[in-house]
Amino acid sequence: MTNNIDLLVIGSGISGLSACMEAKKKFNNILIIDKGFHIGGRICSKNLNNIYFNHGAPFICRSKIKKSLSFFNLLKHNKNISRTVIKKNCNKSQIVYYPSPMMRSFFDDFNNKVIIKQKTKAINIERDGNFFTVNCSDNKFIIAKKIVLSVPAPQASELIQKINPQIVNEINKIKYSKCLAILIAFDQKVDIPKYSFFEDESGDLSTLFCGITFSNYQTNSVVIRMSNKWSEINFEYDKEIIIRKCLLLLSKKITHFKKYNVNSTYCHKWRYSQVTNWLSPSIPNVSKDKSIGFAGDWTVGPTIEDAFISGKKVVKNLL
Numbered sequence: 001m002t003n004n005i006d007l008l009v010i011g012s013g014i015s016g017l018s019a020c021m022e023a024k025k026k027f028n029n030i031l032i033i034d035k036g037f038h039i040g041g042r043i044c045s046k047n048l049n050n051i052y053f054n055h056g057a058p059f060i061c062r063s064k065i066k067k068s069l070s071f072f073n074l075l076k077h078n079k080n081i082s083r084t085v086i087k088k089n090c091n092k093s094q095i096v097y098y099p100s101p102m103m104r105s106f107f108d109d110f111n112n113k114v115i116i117k118q119k120t121k122a123i124n125i126e127r128d129g130n131f132f133t134v135n136c137s138d139n140k141f142i143i144a145k146k147i148v149l150s151v152p153a154p155q156a157s158e159l160i161q162k163i164n165p166q167i168v169n170e171i172n173k174i175k176y177s178k179c180l181a182i183l184i185a186f187d188q189k190v191d192i193p194k195y196s197f198f199e200d201e202s203g204d205l206s207t208l209f210c211g212i213t214f215s216n217y218q219t220n221s222v223v224i225r226m227s228n229k230w231s232e233i234n235f236e237y238d239k240e241i242i243i244r245k246c247l248l249l250l251s252k253k254i255t256h257f258k259k260y261n262v263n264s265t266y267c268h269k270w271r272y273s274q275v276t277n278w279l280s281p282s283i284p285n286v287s288k289d290k291s292i293g294f295a296g297d298w299t300v301g302p303t304i305e306d307a308f309i310s311g312k313k314v315v316k317n318l319l
């Protein structure tokens with residue numbers, strides 16, 4: 001059993017981390033738990049046979065809803081972050097940021113500043129007077145005075161059911177796009193574009209994002225993110241079938257694709273990729289007694305900056 005926690009943050013994605021950094025100004029004992037192996041949630045990288053792939057968010061995007069000076073400063077002072085301009089299909093340019101050598105490097109700066117228990121899933125939350133008891137996957141309990149739930153909406157809805165049923169209806173209205181990410185390792189460096197967007201009329205391939213950094217034009221690893229439409233239609237297929245369909249599409253799009261040998265492949269299914277609608281600003285993100293609050297992209301908007309803003313916002317409202 002872990003006692004004496006002033007604030008427990010469930011989820012170590014960017015929203016949970018930003019909540020934790022904000023909370024450090026006002027709370028003493030703060031703990032983050034996360035069910036995953038690594039900090040960062042959907043900003044992630046995967047190691048397959050010693051090749052790294054960024055299989056989640058490929059870029060850090062600024063918010064279109066609200067800009068945050070702290071987020072800008074975070075990007076500015078993070079030694080791993082660079083800036084680039086991407087062109088979307090509609091020919092519109094967008095400034096985006098990316099960490100090197102991989103997406104996960106974004107969090108190198110956080111590691112010594114917060115206490116995180118990874119591989120610890122919150123199973124349920126109960127209220128006992130002024131305290132919450134969180135039952136975790138390791139059969140241990142955490143007793144906390146206040147909680148920030150920074151997990152995706154469906155998980156938040158499950159965890160909150162018993163203690164704040166009024167908000168469940170609102171959370172259940174949140175929708176996400178699905179994304180199938182196909183990771184391909186070739187046996188040699190391949191000459192395919194650094195990144196390109198293929199959201200064409202067929203709506204099949206969404207993004208072809210090569211390599212783990214932008215510094216290497218030639219790479220032997222690519223991540224193909226299939227479009228929302230394609231992912232929705234094919235989501236429930238077996239992963240092997242999905243990979244085969246993707247390779248077939250790729251060989252049609254890139255004429256010289258067939259000359260490369262594929263060494264290994266992997267398919268990651270993102271059931272909750274990016275939010276397509278989020279909590280109305282009129283819905284409070286904390287309970288009436290300010291003991292439990294929600295953060296996450298689904299409470300503010302679809303970009304990484306929105307998720308970051310949500311963490312700071314929830315802590316301010318919990319005080």
Ligand SMILES: Cc1cc2nc3c(=O)[nH]c(=O)nc-3n(C[C@H](O)[C@H](O)[C@H](O)COP(=O)(O)OP(=O)(O)OC[C@H]3O[C@@H](n4cnc5c(N)ncnc54)[C@H](O)[C@@H]3O)c2cc1C
Pocket residue numbers: 010011012013014015016033034035036040041042043055056057058059060061062120121122123150151152155179181225270272273274275295296297298302303304305307
């Ligand atoms: C394929 C893909 C492409 C994307 N592209 C972009 C892009 O180009 N630009 C951009 O800005 N954004 C992009 N996004 C969206 C962006 O990644 C998210 O908006 C952002 O990372 C959300 O952060 P978060 O903290 O709200 O949630 P998450 O990062 O999902 O963090 C939630 C954390 O909660 C943990 N968790 C869940 N349930 C439990 C539980 N019961 N107990 C303990 N822990 C739990 C999870 O393990 C996770 O670490 C993309 C996302 C995906 C998947």
